[in-house]
Amino acid sequence: MNHIKHLAAIAAILSLSACAGMSQQDKNTAVGAAVGGVAGSVLSGGSAVGTVGGAAVGGVIGNQVSKPPR
Numbered sequence: 001m002n003h004i005k006h007l008a009a010i011a012a013i014l015s016l017s018a019c020a021g022m023s024q025q026d027k028n029t030a031v032g033a034a035v036g037g038v039a040g041s042v043l044s045g046g047s048a049v050g051t052v053g054g055a056a057v058g059g060v061i062g063n064q065v066s067k068p069p070r
Contacts, residue, residue: 005046009038025066032062 013034022030036058037051044050 005041009034009041012037025063025068028062028066029059030062032065033059036061 013031033055037055039058040054041047041051043054
């Protein structure tokens with residue numbers, strides 16, 4: 001069962017390469033969410049709450065990293 005989760009995460013990350021029309025900030029948000037979801041899953045032992053929480057935190061961090069200056 002754990003292998004299926006890892007394969008799904010890898011497939012999600014690889015599918016992000018098809019997002020050519022996205023801005024850099026959008027790409028960073030998507031990548032941050034994917035990486036955060038995987039990290040949350042690993043750190044919480046596969047918990048759905050940990051996975052979703054990690055994805056949310058990773059998405060916010062990825063969004064803010066490339067935020068254009070005001």
